[in-house]
Amino acid sequence: MLAPASRPSALPAPAPAPAARVHLTMFLVQLSFGGFHVVAKAALGHLEPMALAAIRVGVGALILAGLWRVTVTAPKAEART
Numbered sequence: 001m002l003a004p005a006s007r008p009s010a011l012p013a014p015a016p017a018p019a020a021r022v023h024l025t026m027f028l029v030q031l032s033f034g035g036f037h038v039v040a041k042a043a044l045g046h047l048e049p050m051a052l053a054a055i056r057v058g059v060g061a062l063i064l065a066g067l068w069r070v071t072v073t074a075p076k077a078e079a080r081t
Helices: 019-043 049-071
Strands: none
Touching: 019 049
């Protein structure tokens, strides 16, 4: 159920990210997607396709868990004081 429009939100809206950070993030994402095909071509000579897929999922899960820990569970500076 949606909250009524007259009730203020409990959380303030996040500040927009700087443009340079957004562009760097988009560049790194495209680099990782594009680079995987080159790495996969070389790795498939030595690994089974399912093993390579498992490695890719495992590395992705570790990266997402690290990002989640940094962005979601990090204590805020205001909360410590």
